[in-house]
Amino acid sequence: MAESRGDRFIMSSIYILLGVISLIVLYPVYFVMVASLSNPEDVMLGKVWLWPTDFSFVGYQRIFENNELMKGYLNTILYTFFGTVLNVVMTIAAAYPLSRHDFKGRNVFTLMIVFTMFFSGGMIPTYLLIKDLGILDTFWAMILPTAVSVWNILIMRTFFQNSIPKELQEAAFLDGCSNMKLLMRIILPLSGPVLAVMVLFYAVGHWNSYFNALIYLSDRDKYPLQLFLREILIQDQMQNMVDLGSDTFSRSLMEVEAIKYAAVIVTNLPMLLLYPFLQKYFIKGVMIGAIKG
């Protein structure tokens, strides 16, 4: 059927609008990337728009020279790895029983878990608890308080209920399979997509989080990358990175800007590299969650 003129007009408006929106979203990130590779002076003067001018890696150099920052990077990798492992194990341990209709008390347990989404004791009682548990300023404070997310439990439970045929479970039971064996041998191998989604959601969460570190950590040796990034990007604390002695003041000011651009790129590098490949999984995750909003 031929499109009417009105329809064609609407379609072209949609194309133009979406194109403009995409540019607005893409450009700032692109600009940071280009600016991080350019001569800081040109960036300051507004000469850098589309392509790096006069390639310079001074920002990256300063970052990789900084031991504290590299330690932060390592800490973040550790928190992300162990935090995600704990998250995924806990999510399975919660979602699998809740997905079973013969699990007595599942309604009460579900209610108990979901209630924490809408009401919480708040920042201060939680802080005092962490203090009383004696895990303030330790590795544990970074992974235990966020050991599992209610939302992800619900996503996973929905997946177990809807995507794994009941007949399969019943047949396994008739063959004398135990609950644990069923989970390990049959259900988990069939749950690849949802497990990938979980790993990604949790890992991104750990990589990007700073709140727990801000509140619970005071030892700089344990700081994750994001807290150092906060000092660089937001508090302008870079005395130990920029050599104020040998350079002129305006030169070091420019270096400060270069470090900022490079820091953003270095922090997001794993994400930026993986994102195009992982994108379809993220979307799948939101879709599974959406089924049972």
Add this chain to the structure above:
Amino acid sequence: MAGEKITMKKERFKQRQKNNLQLWTKNWELYLLFLPVMAYFIIFHYIPMYGVQIAFKDFIANKGILGSPWVGFEHFERFFDSFYFWRIISNTLGIGIYELIVGFPIPIVLALMIHELRTGKFRRFVQTVTYMPHFLSTIVMVGIIMMFLSPTSGLVNVVITLFGGEPISFMTEPGWFKSIYVWSGVWQTMGWSSIIYIAALAGIDPQLHEAARVDGASRLRRMWHINIPGIAPTIIVLLILNIGSILGVGFEKVFLMQNNLNMESSDVISTNVYRSGILGAQYSYSAAVGLFNSIVNFIILILVNRIARKVSSSSLW
């Protein structure tokens, strides 16, 4: 007769108990599996809820939460009477409402437009690009905002001066705070928030569109009369959740964007709790402020849900 019935009932009851017992013993592994989860929720969520009683006490560190003396509503009264009360309430509400009005409809419009593209490279490009900022951390997000808005080297001010304007120091000007907060939030989350609507749109029966097209309905009319009603239940559920969190303006981003100069429009409940509680160690007082916030949020959520259930068929529960 009656006696027989009773014995039958008794037997059925016994049978059910036996079944229950069987379920318990058969599924013991499930309970074992669930045990750490329950322990987590009790320790990290329910104990703090119990600990919130310090809001009604005068917390003394060496006496602990239980041993500290009760003071009733003293901390709440102090909060309501304080100089900052109206400031933080109006800021929290102001940001929440601004965010709702701007941030809620935009992802819906975006989803409606993306849905019209059907499939193809352009559609995938738009989706890939608009979802991406969701994965930037709050710190990077605020860092980028500050780079672009910097009065000396920021791109925005470079452009302003290029056109002969005076550079604006956006971050220290209280009047700009809420707009920067809300619009950068739109920039970061509109794509991600649109996914759920795109999923809902994909579930609309294509026959409806076919029929409307035969009747000569234009694309715009079909969007208006088929697509929007089709995703109305999703819109309502998300609207409830959004209104329910109107006073729950997140700590992370406001805290990072805050500075002494924009405080009069950036101080919200959660940053206030952080300052007086974690930094100032006034545990009881800030727990009271936090509890006030949680309770108001919870009440709003229940009220909105009740209204939604009355006026439409969709609600959270």
